[in-house]
Amino acid sequence: MADKGDMGWRVVAAGAAFAGGWVAKKAIAVAWKKGTGKEPPTNPESPDVALSEAIGWIVVMGIGVEVARLLATRAAARQWAKNSGTASQHLKTEV
Template identity: 40%
Template sequence: MADKPSTPLLAKVVGLAAAAAAAWVASQVVDRSWQAARGHKPPKAEDPGDAGLSEILAAAALTGAVVAVARVFATRGAARFAEHAKSDPDIPDLTD
């Protein structure tokens, strides 16, 4: 079995943080956009409200799509950072 190339620990941490931050920002953008367009926040699972099924599905699909796209861009950026980190002698490789 071929060994995977090692990724510096710093790059992994940055990738995780970037993906989490991107997901949070994307969720906030969807919430505020929904509020501006519909006059209320999108329905959530824990809400006891009387939102219709179509509104629940639309909110879930929109939120999921925006969060997924944001995480892809964050992950790609982190991968570029990892490539840079591998070639930069000033960034320590903590995988050893």
């Protein structure tokens, strides 16, 4: 069973990843609308959406959300280590 510190880190990391992804989705949608002049596709799988637009949306959204989640989780990890004096076991790398 995970100890309290480990469970605390998991909650913090999940919250940071969720928040980072949510903010990225909103920001990417606004940028898409400004850049293309159209609303982002709500259903890229629909045949009514041009294939190039669907692929572009999925690529931009996928990369953007994952980068934001990574950055948010890394920022949370730095703050966790600063506050607790040690990094979570999940963050330590084997050399």
